[in-house]
Amino acid sequence: MIRERRSKEKLQTYYTKYIVDGILDPNVHPWVAESWQISHEAGIVSEAMPELYRLPKAELMELRDRHKTALTYLDGLYREIDEHFNLYNLSLLLLDNECHVLKNYALPFFQRVAGEVEGARLAETDIGTSSIAIVARHKTPFLLFGPEMWIKECQSGDACSAPVFLNGELQYILTLVSVQQQELPYSSIAALMLSMTHALETYLQLQARLDAKQAILDAVPHAVYHLLPGGEVAYTNKLGQSRLSGIASYNKGDTYPNLSDVVLNYRHTPLYKGFLGIPSYNKEVTWITAQKTYEDITTVVPLYRDNEVGGIVAISQPIEDL
The missing domain is CATH 3.30.450.20 (PAS domain)
Incomplete structure (x- = not known):
């Protein structure tokens, strides 16, 4: 869901009202409100990023090898447009369908270097409300404004995530974080995310068909x-x-x-x-x-x-x- 611009001052007020008083303002997006309640009930801290669960290096390497088709394609796609990410201070993550970070592209993800983020799990049960959590639940693109993030230290940037499907099943989540949003319109963030998602999804579908045909021809x-x-x-x-x-x-x-x-x-x-x-x-x-x-x-x-x-x-x- 690609949303219209919202007043960040009002969003910050809604967030503070819920964190301090436990009151949900009716103007909060229902998916965000739902995720806030889940995060609160799970006891996830809201001030700072908690210690993240991370896969052991051997498991991460095995996971990346299993998903090398997507990683190889996204590596090539990113190389063609990396200047755009650097110019507008954008961070890009590729996650599997269990919200493990397969790779961190471009800038650090909320002040975390690649080595800290890659292999980490960024599910709702780990970091509370995020665009990743909402996409994982609702299986549709979603733009989350900074003040709607559950973790306060992550509210400096807006985030847009989108699902990548293969054969009707969620395979990956692409997440783009804009640290200096005022320099890049929301429509541009959404267009970039949807374009990358469509390209990756189309490539994976084509590769799956080719692999099936290869197996048939070899048999x-x-x-x-x-x-x-x-x-x-x-x-x-x-x-x-x-x-x-x-x-x-x-x-x-x-x-x-x-x-x-x-x-x-x-x-x-x-x-x-x-x-x-x-x-x-x-x-x-x-x-x-x-x-x-x-x-x-x-x-x-x-x-x-x-x-x-x-x-x-x-x-x-x-x-x-x-």
């Missing part, structure tokens, strides 16, 4: 190739890698050999015809290489981009496996 008893013009192999599955290692000096991790170089009769195969826009289906094909001659049942389908062939997909099964 089928066919060699599958995606070839670019000229015979360059852009992709191949596990059986295709095995076949390539048998016809060229190729090891896993190396650049794939160019089939126009290693297949001696390349121009007389369905691969070459595929780049001319001619598909082939279940054709018996002889592949002549310097090491060995193979006979396969091969299907080749051209891939078009802007009405021109930009690549082909080849599916091949050794005849001896039939």
Whole structure:
């Protein structure tokens, strides 16, 4: 929920009234009021940041390895816009769905250096009301103004958090803290947060689909190739890698050999015809290489981009496996 600007003096008054007198002003946002009550009932101190629960280093390393897809993507995204964070004194956190901090980007999070924050748990039961706590409960973006934070020493900055979903399940929470909000409009904070969240969510969804397709392709008893013009192999599955290692000096991790170089009769195969826009289906094909001659049942389908062939997909099964 992206909210309109509020008077921080009034918000501070509402906060003080609740902390001192236990009275909830009706103008307090209902989600904030709910979280204040939970924080109070849990006995969470409101003056200063309490001692945080932190994962042991080994567990944090294991957790980061498990979430390396998200971390790698966000690392790259942050590198492209880090000057923006430094210019406007913004702090950025990536948390898992249990509110453990996977990584602290940019400035220290409320005067805590990266080493103090990374691996720490910032759940409602740990630090009381925060944008993180509200997003964890309500599963929607939320902008929390400084005076609404439960911990008084954290009220100098406004915070915006947003959930990151994968397959309908909460996977991560992104949190952005603006220390000097007057230099950056709330709309800009919200736009930045929602843009980063959408980009990360879209990437994770794409990667999950690719991983599933990779598992399927590795399980089928066919060699599958995606070839670019000229015979360059852009992709191949596990059986295709095995076949390539048998016809060229190729090891896993190396650049794939160019089939126009290693297949001696390349121009007389369905691969070459595929780049001319001619598909082939279940054709018996002889592949002549310097090491060995193979006979396969091969299907080749051209891939078009802007009405021109930009690549082909080849599916091949050794005849001896039939």
